[in-house]
Amino acid sequence: MIESERTRLGASLQVPLLTALLIVVLVTLVLPPLIFLLKASVMIGDTPSHTHFGLDHFAAVLGSRRFVASSINSLLFAAGSAVVALVFGWVSAWIVERTNTPLKPLAYLTAIISLGTPYILYVSAWLLVLGKAGPVNQLYRSLTGASDVLIDVYSMPGMIMVEGFLWSPLAFLLVGATLRNTNPELEEAARMSGAGLWATIKRITLRLSLPSILALAMLVFIRAVEAFEVPALVGLPGRVSVLTTDIYSNMVAKAPPDIGGASALSVLMLLLVLLLLYGYGRLSRHAERFATVTGKGFRARAFDLGRLRYAAAAVLILNFVLLLLVPVAMLVWVSLLPFYQPVSAAALKLVTLDNYRTVLSPEHLDLIANTLVVAVATATIAMALTFIAAWLSVRRAPGGLMLDRLATIPLVFPGLVLGIAVMQLFLNVPVPLYGTLGILVWAFVINYLPYGMRYSASGMLQIHRELEEVAQMCGASPFTRLRRIVAPLLAPALLAGWLFIFLMAARVLSLPILLAGPRSQTMAVTLFDLWTNGQGTELAALGLIWSMLMAMIAAIFYALARRSAAAALARA
């Protein structure tokens, strides 16, 4: 009796200790950059000896007409991108997961390769395709004889389209995972009761996946508010300013940089995102109602679409052509040229492999190694932290809510601003991380905590607590429960999260751009340098080689994630 009492006491202490430890870790990660940002936003004067605190920066930002315009643009851009990404993602995920449509592998191929592609590469590919001199407008001019353009990609619709495309593979994978884990009993019941296909989708499928769709929409929305690549490459030339490009202009396009103004603007963005997060919190409060993974076994059955399945296959083909074939073909074309030229028979004479020869040099091996180290370390640390945090938070352990909030705070940081904040931090504390890969990992972990948390938490939300309650009644300690019940069931979500963070850390630019030093270059930074240096043809060659490598890694991990999902379900 005494023995088992002690075990229970030990077990009951494990959770609070774990929570406390995790809170300390997250606070150490998350708060210092925030404090630096806030401090910079109220610090007036640019020399260290002549400073005082004040709200001048805020007054200047709020008083400008540009702020209003940029805010509206940011919201429009983010909302539009979320809609595009979710429509593309949801439609193809539903076709793949719930119907007997042929050519399903095409959708995975599209998603996986797109996920491996650095933003910079993807965006420049689309600018080449849709630009004034691109094949689309070229075709339009030769067909109609017009001298104008059909599509002006350097515009708000152009920005929304490219950003939406950027996020639709992710939406596809996430919606797919939710649909796969959703018990189809209700859908089947509806079908048997005589409901048509559309009625079933509308009244059952969409409603059941509503929380995950909304959560995903929020994710894309927030990320699009913070997006940098598309606003910089597409928005700036088109004179569409958003909040992030305003911050960027304050930081680097101005001599001397207006760090105060940039920080004040960032703090305002932070408040905006907080507001959005509040809405999201209210939304997911009653998540248990939507628990769709229970102790019951099920096997999803595909709808027979009849002849409609050819139309569905056409959608998948269109998806593949738009999201993958066209941009890749354009990049291959450019990578074979000594300088940009529109697609034409005349330009074929210029074709050369010089760019590939240049980028296949030993110095790029360093670059690849650096990038892989940063991405692997970031993904592993972030998922390990958020796995436990999500469990504590979803199971309402004391302090669990705080963990969730802490891990979510970094969402308010645009990557660019987090880069500035982390840089200032390590320049001022006696920890020798500056100029190493360590500072990149540190910043990336902060940046991706919220995403790790969303993956882990949305996975957790789907696991009904009844499984753990059974284990608890059988005397399993919290760690045993974590290890034997939660981890295996959560494995698909964890692996998907790991994969996502790995690929993001390997492809994203806005964060490392300010932190990468001469000894810690990463692929995205090099690709950006190639772009700003006007070495677009080398960019295409290097980017294609890198994307192929990343696509292979993405495919391996995706296969792993699927298999462990099946295994977890079989065990359940």
Place this chain on the structure above:
Amino acid sequence: MKRPRFALTAVLLLAATSARAADASLIDGAKKEGEVVWYTTQIISQLVRPMSAAFERKYGIKVRSTRANSTELSVKIINESRAGRPQSDIFDGTSTVVVLKKEGYVLKWLPDPAKAYPAQYKDPEGYWVANNLFFMTPGFNTSLVPRGSEPRSYEALLDPRWRGKMVWSTSATSSGGPGFIGTVLTEMGEAKGMAYLRELAKQKVVNVAGAAREVLDQVIAGEYPLALQIFNHHTVISAKKGAPVDWIRMEPVTGTLSVLSVHKDAPHPNAAKLLADFIISGEGQQIFRAAEYLPADPTVPPLTPSLTPEGGKFRTHFFTPEQTEDQMPGWKKIHDDLFR
């Protein structure tokens, strides 16, 4: 009479030997350091790569480089230096050095070969020396704009046919919109200049958030017919590869120096001096020449002489690093107000 001459010879001899000795110990020290970090504004594929390769071949010392524009580089160097963690050994740019000099992060030292350089290519106080010259002009796509119909004067840029067809960099340097504004104001004066710029703003010049090299590439690709404030030698480099592009001798041309300095607290002080010395030396200047850049060393003539004011017979407004740095915030503000 004999003795002073002997003394002079002795002094010269001594100076020569000590210079050589310093060189030997410099090379020794540099080799021990093993690497050197170059913060540069030069285009990697065109210049930094061949320069680094030649240096590595000669001394076996690894060159690591990071490229950004002048402003970004100075922000980076200030941040690192204030925290006592400088990463760069040498740096270049059209105005990078000025603010760094004020902050006290620049070594007061000039490489030996700089002695033979004209006075206007060196800082009178000895903090920088020019490694090459830049001339900013418009450039045009020769397939889209038939030769002869390109605009040849500032007034011609106001022709409605160029509305929405011109592109420049947003970079707050002499090779961006702000640099163009600076030349216009210097040439026309405040009142006339501003009136001109207000007219130009109606032409909706397109902003690109990249370097002037990227701006020119978009023109070569046919995205826009006309680029403003690009480097004239870049058009020659591209045209050599067969690109449909040329530059326009629109007077006055903006002239600047790309200048080189050594960081006061360089992590690799010997390798820093050795690389600076190499870039300024005849050997380094030949690499500029071979790359179609315009060497600062007057004894190394450019490969294409017409790119310089003397060879091309064009009038130039020359801006020193200090002038550029002092006036840039004002030019940048006008750019923001009128063109964004």
